[in-house]
Amino acid sequence: MPGSSVDILIIGTGASGAAAAWRLSEAGFKVLCLEQGDWQQTDQYPTAHANWEFQGATNFAFDPNIRGLPEDYPVNDSGSDISPLMFNAVGGSTVHWTAHTPRFHPSDFRVRSLDGVADDWPISYWDLENYFDLNDEWMGCSGISGDPANPPRSQRPMPPLPLGPDGERIARGFDKLGWHWWPSDSYINSEPYRGRNACNNCGPNGLGCYQKAKGSTDVTYLPEAVKNGVEIRTGARVYEITVDQDGRATGAMYYDSDGIEHHQTARAVIIAANGVGTPRLMLLSKSKHHPDGIANSSGLVGKNLMFHPYAMVTGFFDDEEPNTYQGALGNVLMSQEFYETRKRRDFVRGYSYQMNRSSGPAKTATGLTIEPVRWGEGHHEEFAERFGKSALLAIISEDLPEESNRVELDPKLVDSNGIPAPKVIYKVSRNTRKLLDHGIRNAEKALEAAGAHRTVANPLLRGGGWHLMGTARMGDDPERSVVDRHCQSHDVDNLFVIDGSVFVTSAAVNPTPTIQAIALWTADYIARERTDLKN
Amino acid sequence: MPTKEGTLTNSDKRNMRAVMDRLIPPVDDLPGAGSMGLLEEIERMAETHDRYRQSMVRFLDALTLDMSVEVSGGFLALDSDQQDEAISEIENSISGDFANVLEVVYLAYYSRPEVHRRIGWRTGPLQPQGFTLPPFDDAILENVRKRDPFWRRAPD
Numbered sequence: 001m002p003g004s005s006v007d008i009l010i011i012g013t014g015a016s017g018a019a020a021a022w023r024l025s026e027a028g029f030k031v032l033c034l035e036q037g038d039w040q041q042t043d044q045y046p047t048a049h050a051n052w053e054f055q056g057a058t059n060f061a062f063d064p065n066i067r068g069l070p071e072d073y074p075v076n077d078s079g080s081d082i083s084p085l086m087f088n089a090v091g092g093s094t095v096h097w098t099a100h101t102p103r104f105h106p107s108d109f110r111v112r113s114l115d116g117v118a119d120d121w122p123i124s125y126w127d128l129e130n131y132f133d134l135n136d137e138w139m140g141c142s143g144i145s146g147d148p149a150n151p152p153r154s155q156r157p158m159p160p161l162p163l164g165p166d167g168e169r170i171a172r173g174f175d176k177l178g179w180h181w182w183p184s185d186s187y188i189n190s191e192p193y194r195g196r197n198a199c200n201n202c203g204p205n206g207l208g209c210y211q212k213a214k215g216s217t218d219v220t221y222l223p224e225a226v227k228n229g230v231e232i233r234t235g236a237r238v239y240e241i242t243v244d245q246d247g248r249a250t251g252a253m254y255y256d257s258d259g260i261e262h263h264q265t266a267r268a269v270i271i272a273a274n275g276v277g278t279p280r281l282m283l284l285s286k287s288k289h290h291p292d293g294i295a296n297s298s299g300l301v302g303k304n305l306m307f308h309p310y311a312m313v314t315g316f317f318d319d320e321e322p323n324t325y326q327g328a329l330g331n332v333l334m335s336q337e338f339y340e341t342r343k344r345r346d347f348v349r350g351y352s353y354q355m356n357r358s359s360g361p362a363k364t365a366t367g368l369t370i371e372p373v374r375w376g377e378g379h380h381e382e383f384a385e386r387f388g389k390s391a392l393l394a395i396i397s398e399d400l401p402e403e404s405n406r407v408e409l410d411p412k413l414v415d416s417n418g419i420p421a422p423k424v425i426y427k428v429s430r431n432t433r434k435l436l437d438h439g440i441r442n443a444e445k446a447l448e449a450a451g452a453h454r455t456v457a458n459p460l461l462r463g464g465g466w467h468l469m470g471t472a473r474m475g476d477d478p479e480r481s482v483v484d485r486h487c488q489s490h491d492v493d494n495l496f497v498i499d500g501s502v503f504v505t506s507a508a509v510n511p512t513p514t515i516q517a518i519a520l521w522t523a524d525y526i527a528r529e530r531t532d533l534k535n
Numbered sequence: 536m537p538t539k540e541g542t543l544t545n546s547d548k549r550n551m552r553a554v555m556d557r558l559i560p561p562v563d564d565l566p567g568a569g570s571m572g573l574l575e576e577i578e579r580m581a582e583t584h585d586r587y588r589q590s591m592v593r594f595l596d597a598l599t600l601d602m603s604v605e606v607s608g609g610f611l612a613l614d615s616d617q618q619d620e621a622i623s624e625i626e627n628s629i630s631g632d633f634a635n636v637l638e639v640v641y642l643a644y645y646s647r648p649e650v651h652r653r654i655g656w657r658t659g660p661l662q663p664q665g666f667t668l669p670p671f672d673d674a675i676l677e678n679v680r681k682r683d684p685f686w687r688r689a690p691d
Binding site: 045049051057058066068106113114124125146150159162171172174180199201323326340360361364372375377380383387 | 580663
């Protein structure tokens with residue numbers, strides 16, 4: 001019921017908002033989530049339809065500017081080398097993620113101490129370790145212990161997904177070079193788990209999961225949260241965090257799907273709207289106490305935007321391994337041979353490799369990460385060379401924070417409610433460029449060792465902004481950070497931020513398990529230390 | 536030339552089919568993409584996604600206004616090499632629009648059951664049937680398991 005006050009108001013139901021909603025509801029808080037999208041019908045995902053590849057390129061595209069659905073907001077990315085990607089629905093971007101779920105390393109939290117760059121985090125891997133485990137359990141992790149590139153950890157709830165013939169081929173290539181590789185951790189069920197089906201190996205898991213085998217939060221945390229009494233209010237587009245005469249948060253203003261404005265009150269507000277949506281909302285929330293946007297006395301809201309710049313190297317094979325399009329797209333294996341700083345290199349920090357397998361016919365023709373198959377004479381021959389005969393190594397690079405990379409409010413572009421849209425300004429740094437070039441050279445070696453007769457590199461994937469980080473960073477110093485180690489705003493004691501915005505550095509792995517571990521860590525802090533926020 | 540609203544005239548449709556036949560030529564027992572009856576499908580796709588519609592309109596405008604094509608009596612009067620040359624010129628002059636047109640043609644062509652049969656792809660929806668998920672075989676880990684842990688320690 002709009003207007004009825006709650007303890008905790010959470011903006012967003014994606015990776016972090018859902019985890020926090022469940023955890024806080026377990027602790028007895030009255031929680032309401034405002035979500036601009038809607039619940040997804042899993043049996044209506046694109047893979048349930050013959051035109052699934054067309055849907056993947058249009059109304060289920062990763063890029064909101066291409067999708068253009070009513071629940072999406074436009075993003076001005078003309079000043080950015082990389083397009084930010086996201087999904088607006090219950091479950092957020094976990095609906096269309098590939099659920100590749102490595103953890104940050106202990107060293108990722110200490111880059112200033114170890115390598116003299118960026119800043120250390122105020123928390124460590126070990127602070128989050130139990131929350132990583134808890135999250136693996138709730139999201140449903142398939143994987144195997146013993147990875148020499150990572151600290152020892154608990155047994156995963158399920159065994160790994162199979163590598164497939166294409167994955168085994170790449171693994172043997174890494175073995176031949178003596179380089180590290182390990183089966184990917186994935187939030188995809190390799191066997192039935194907690195009432196959800198096992199994966200049936202269909203392939204394009206970025207298009208939602210018909211089988212509910214993929215751990216998107218609409219099928220993991222949120223059903224349990226709802227059982228605990230959490231309300232998910234959909235079609236609610238928040239445009240302001242409201243404050244009282246002392247500048248403390250009182251709730252949020254939002255438009256419902258009919259364009260009617262509402263004010264929802266709460267004892268505390270948690271923003272979980274991703275690394276672009278969160279700073280947008282904070283910058284929109286100006287008041288006498290917060291003239292530059294809420295919780296922005298440091299001036300750092302929106303600054304230090306980090307992506308993971310990706311380069312992609314595709315290898316083509318002429319042996320006839322069958323069915324290389326079967327299996328989850330990016331959930332095969334990863335290599336962290338080049339993860340850490342080495343003195344003899346001309347860049348700091350490092351990168352991971354993530355293998356992607358081949359894709360369906362239309363995506364093969366349009367080019368997954370490389371140029372489309374040529375048109376005209378020779379089209380069919382080139383298509384035949386590519387289809388089902390490729391594997392790809394994605395170089396996921398660490399991106400160091402720079403204040404010039406940022407999210408602002410666009411002075412002209414607005415969403416369908418007339419709310420200013422975000423404008424993203426981002427340039428790939430020289431360090432990142434060197435790092436990616438190093439990664440491309442070594443990917444070519446690895447693919448050739450695996451038997452590729454030809455490789456093609458995409459030096460920077462423009463449409464690769466899946467990971468949105470750093471725009472409301474965490475720290476102990478209020479002048480150099482937006483939130484403290486418990487994700488509580490330095491300026492507003494009943495305002496929290498829990499998505500990738502709080503990241504101090506980006507590491508060189510997919511961020512979602514770390515985002516969710518931080519959300520759970522923050523929820524436990526609130527439950528333990530902020531009983532004043534419970535009615 | 537398409538109308539202001541973007542509706543294709545009969546002449547546009549004939550030109551577009553001919554272009555599509557050059558983008559994806561006949562192969563084996565399959566006709567080219569234009570002769571396969573895909574244009575109506577592409578028009579439906581373009582109706583729902585404006586970037587395709589706008590690009591197709593601009594592409595057809597460019598094709599109609601191309602002087603060399605016009606002098607020769609229109610695109611249909613050109614031989615296949617000349618048609619390819621005319622398409623290439625447009626590709627170079629409005630590359631973004633051409634990319635969108637090519638994308639939508641590829642999406643439509645490679646969604647057709649007869650094309651799937653030819654390339655050995657199981658046609659239709661991927662779900663609920665999916666494919667078999669075999670178990671993970673950890674024999675493949677034999678080499679990498681021998682490696683000592685090398686993750687970097689960090690101060691607390």
